[in-house]
Amino acid sequence: MADDLKEGLEGVLVAESSLSHIDGDEGTLIYRGYAIEDLAREASYEEVLYLLWEGELPTREELDRFSEEMVAERSIDDAILDTVEALAAADAEPMAALRTAVSQLSTTDPAGETDPQDRQATLEKSRRITAKVPTIIAAFARFRNGDDPISPRKDLSHAENFLYMLNGEEPDETAAETFDAALVLHADHGLNASTFSAMVTASTLSDVHSAVTSAIGTLKGSLHGGANQNVMEMLLEVDESDKDPVKWVRDALDSGRRVAGFGHRVYEVKDPRAYILGEFSESLAEEAGDMKWYDYSVAIEEFMQEEKEIAPNVDFYSATTYYQMGIPIDLYTPIFALSRVGGWTAHVAEQYEGNRIMRPRARYVGDEDQEFVPLDDR
Ligand SMILES: CC(=O)SCCNC(=O)CCNC(=O)[C@H](O)C(C)(C)COP(=O)(O)OP(=O)(O)OC[C@H]1O[C@@H](n2cnc3c(N)ncnc32)[C@H](O)[C@@H]1OP(=O)(O)O
Numbered sequence: 001m002a003d004d005l006k007e008g009l010e011g012v013l014v015a016e017s018s019l020s021h022i023d024g025d026e027g028t029l030i031y032r033g034y035a036i037e038d039l040a041r042e043a044s045y046e047e048v049l050y051l052l053w054e055g056e057l058p059t060r061e062e063l064d065r066f067s068e069e070m071v072a073e074r075s076i077d078d079a080i081l082d083t084v085e086a087l088a089a090a091d092a093e094p095m096a097a098l099r100t101a102v103s104q105l106s107t108t109d110p111a112g113e114t115d116p117q118d119r120q121a122t123l124e125k126s127r128r129i130t131a132k133v134p135t136i137i138a139a140f141a142r143f144r145n146g147d148d149p150i151s152p153r154k155d156l157s158h159a160e161n162f163l164y165m166l167n168g169e170e171p172d173e174t175a176a177e178t179f180d181a182a183l184v185l186h187a188d189h190g191l192n193a194s195t196f197s198a199m200v201t202a203s204t205l206s207d208v209h210s211a212v213t214s215a216i217g218t219l220k221g222s223l224h225g226g227a228n229q230n231v232m233e234m235l236l237e238v239d240e241s242d243k244d245p246v247k248w249v250r251d252a253l254d255s256g257r258r259v260a261g262f263g264h265r266v267y268e269v270k271d272p273r274a275y276i277l278g279e280f281s282e283s284l285a286e287e288a289g290d291m292k293w294y295d296y297s298v299a300i301e302e303f304m305q306e307e308k309e310i311a312p313n314v315d316f317y318s319a320t321t322y323y324q325m326g327i328p329i330d331l332y333t334p335i336f337a338l339s340r341v342g343g344w345t346a347h348v349a350e351q352y353e354g355n356r357i358m359r360p361r362a363r364y365v366g367d368e369d370q371e372f373v374p375l376d377d378r
């Protein structure tokens, strides 16, 4: 057995997948062969879910039926709502609340335990979880503001309905389209850490809810999904400092800080999703007549490129996009989960097919041949 140490599992091939592919040198991303740019421009999040779960883009009829099935699963039971209310009252972090509520969803799932070999049952469970995640996040956000949660509507798309449940009013066309495209852009991304986490859990033949719960916990970290919140907090810090953004970032790097929203394990060049989100951020800024956040971002991007040759990832421009849409900063990572749950569950379904338990190993560097000393003699 080769003894090469691959810290962070860099470059290690552990699975075959037909879901998404990243060319890190070229800076391209495809979902089942379709370019992310085409999907973001032309397809709804529901179409992308169908593509990931069913293997092909839906016809109009298939999409209508699928969307109806999703809509029918949007409501959450009172028991879940009570938990969400209690978590909001306890001032829980939104990602912690989401993780707990999604875990609890397993207790109200009508199918109970299902056979991992039953792909249909896995996909139905995935659909129920994915449909309910926006309802959980929006209810949490409202409870903590002292507002009543808003029931999901049946006549709105996944993206529109979330913004409606969050804000209490239907989003305008720009907000609805921008948010839908952001969901498309975040839906899948190869074996990123949270997806891998879901796959590891699934590989033990554990259930879909457990896999998604693992994935939420993994996405939360600042090196992964948590970076979008950190980007906006950094930009606010820049603003408050009254320093030039480039000077601020230079000082941050000098003090050993990492710049949130930059760098990637796979991309050697700018993340293709960052181009699209950058355009959204720019047009929202133009619409509002306030270019500040976009200009700060561009200045930081140019500096990071020139000075460090490190390009932005997906989290860099999603931050200012969401900020300019008025979304609370600590909901950015839950919103990432709201989209990525589609990818996580597609990978779980794939993992169950031809499953082998994930079990790497570590090189042992600890002590050997220790003489055991009984407790009272130590
Ligand atoms: C959705 C997503 O998960 S996208 C990623 C979101 N995360 C972030 O934006 C957090 C900031 N970025 C990072 O911490 C990293 O770039 C990661 C975690 C994304 C990738 O990590 P790795 O592939 O392990 O790269 P690694 O940490 O080895 O970095 C390589 C080099 O680039 C530097 N580097 C990487 N990212 C950054 C950054 N954001 N700021 C400053 N320097 C950086 C590292 O210091 C390292 O330099 P060195 O070789 O001189 O020590």
Ligand SMILES: O=C([O-])CC(=O)C(=O)O
Residues within 6 Å of the ligand: 188, 189, 190, 191, 192, 193, 265, 266, 313, 314
């Ligand atoms: O692929 C990764 O490592 C991180 C990422 O960009 C994502 O999950 O979208």
